[in-house]
Structures are given as structure tokens and as C-alpha cells.
Amino acid sequence: SLAGPKRPQDKVNLSSLPVEFNNFLIEVGKEKEKEKTFAVKNKDFQMKHGHVVIAAITSCTNTSNPSVLMAAGLVAKKAIEKGLQRKPWVKSSLAPGSKVVTDYLRNAGLQTYLDQLGFNLVGYGCTTCIGNSGPLPDDISHCVAEHDLVVSSVLSG
Incomplete structure (x- = not known):
């Protein structure tokens, strides 16, 4: 697993990282x-x-x-x-x-x-x-x- 996207205690499975990162970008209002x-x-x-x-x-x-x-x-x-x-x-x-x-x-x-x-x-x-x-x-x-x-x-x- 990986830490993030915002805090070290948040965890993301490596296999779901692309989806989770794109969701984070949408959440914070960034262009993809x-x-x-x-x-x-x-x-x-x-x-x-x-x-x-x-x-x-x-x-x-x-x-x-x-x-x-x-x-x-x-x-x-x-x-x-x-x-x-x-x-x-x-x-x-x-x-x-x-x-x-x-x-x-x-x-x-x-x-x-x-x-x-x-x-x-x-x-x-x-x-x-x-x-x-x-x-x-x-x-x-x-x-x-x-x-x-x-x-x-x-x-x-």
C-alpha cells in the first residue's frame, strides 16, 4: 500500500492508485x-x-x-x-x-x-x-x- 494522498495515515492500494489519484484531483478542483x-x-x-x-x-x-x-x-x-x-x-x-x-x-x-x-x-x-x-x-x-x-x-x- 501507499500513504496518501493527503496524509501519511491515509492508505491506498497500489493497484487502485490511478483511480484514487484522479478522484483526489477532482475533489480538490484540479484539471486532470x-x-x-x-x-x-x-x-x-x-x-x-x-x-x-x-x-x-x-x-x-x-x-x-x-x-x-x-x-x-x-x-x-x-x-x-x-x-x-x-x-x-x-x-x-x-x-x-x-x-x-x-x-x-x-x-x-x-x-x-x-x-x-x-x-x-x-x-x-x-x-x-x-x-x-x-x-x-x-x-x-x-x-x-x-x-x-x-x-x-x-x-x-
């Missing part, structure tokens, strides 16, 4: 297919409601789940091997709960793949999960605000 052009590093992109602008791989300081963080590293490795990249408007980060996580990702040779995808270490402990992601890049923030877009974030923590 609003797509706007914006530039990142002098290249034009399209953004519309629902686009992900923050992606964070996190592990809580209160729990330890090494297999999930290793899985993230393995997915990153496969993504790089397949030539996939994150979209340039997605602010991404890696915020493990402790330095132990960094050690086993590095020792397994997986940190380099996360780095290549832009999931660089930003710190240990509570960061993006509690709203400490820092601001979006100006061009992204401007596009979202100017066109009143409803955007999303994906957090693993």
Missing part, C-alpha cells in the same frame, strides 16, 4: 491532464499532476532491515546495467539510519550504483521522512508553484 513545460539545465521537460519530485531511500534509526537496503542497492545495480536513470527533476537522496548501512552497501559494492542514480548519502537519521529534504531546485519549485501542480514523493522509510 495539466502538463507544463519547464527547463532543467537548459533542456525542456514536461511535468504534470502526480509526477514524483522527491525520491528517498531511507532506513529508520529505530529499526534495522538490512535486506531492504541491500535490495535497493541491487535494484540500483540492475537499473544502471539496463541504462536507466532517474528523471532530472527528481531530488533523490540516501539517508540510512546508521553508518553500518553505509558499510554494508559499500562492502557489497552497491553504493556506487546508488550514487550513479543520484541516491547519494545526505546524512544519518531522520531526514526526508520528517520533511527535512531541503528545498526543491528553483526551476522545479517554480514550475510546481506557477502551474499549481499536485506532485508526489516516494520514500522507502
Whole structure:
């Protein structure tokens, strides 16, 4: 399941996300297919409601789940091997709960793949999960605000 669309305690099944998100847009009076052009590093992109602008791989300081963080590293490795990249408007980060996580990702040779995808270490402990992601890049923030877009974030923590 996923959290949202408004509050973290709201839950939506992944399979019903498109319908639920469209219902939310109607509920708040947004145009359904609003797509706007914006530039990142002098290249034009399209953004519309629902686009992900923050992606964070996190592990809580209160729990330890090494297999999930290793899985993230393995997915990153496969993504790089397949030539996939994150979209340039997605602010991404890696915020493990402790330095132990960094050690086993590095020792397994997986940190380099996360780095290549832009999931660089930003710190240990509570960061993006509690709203400490820092601001979006100006061009992204401007596009979202100017066109009143409803955007999303994906957090693993």
C-alpha cells in the first residue's frame, strides 16, 4: 500500500492508485491532464499532476532491515546495467539510519550504483521522512508553484 494522498495515515492500494489519484484531483478542483513545460539545465521537460519530485531511500534509526537496503542497492545495480536513470527533476537522496548501512552497501559494492542514480548519502537519521529534504531546485519549485501542480514523493522509510 501507499500513504496518501493527503496524509501519511491515509492508505491506498497500489493497484487502485490511478483511480484514487484522479478522484483526489477532482475533489480538490484540479484539471486532470495539466502538463507544463519547464527547463532543467537548459533542456525542456514536461511535468504534470502526480509526477514524483522527491525520491528517498531511507532506513529508520529505530529499526534495522538490512535486506531492504541491500535490495535497493541491487535494484540500483540492475537499473544502471539496463541504462536507466532517474528523471532530472527528481531530488533523490540516501539517508540510512546508521553508518553500518553505509558499510554494508559499500562492502557489497552497491553504493556506487546508488550514487550513479543520484541516491547519494545526505546524512544519518531522520531526514526526508520528517520533511527535512531541503528545498526543491528553483526551476522545479517554480514550475510546481506557477502551474499549481499536485506532485508526489516516494520514500522507502
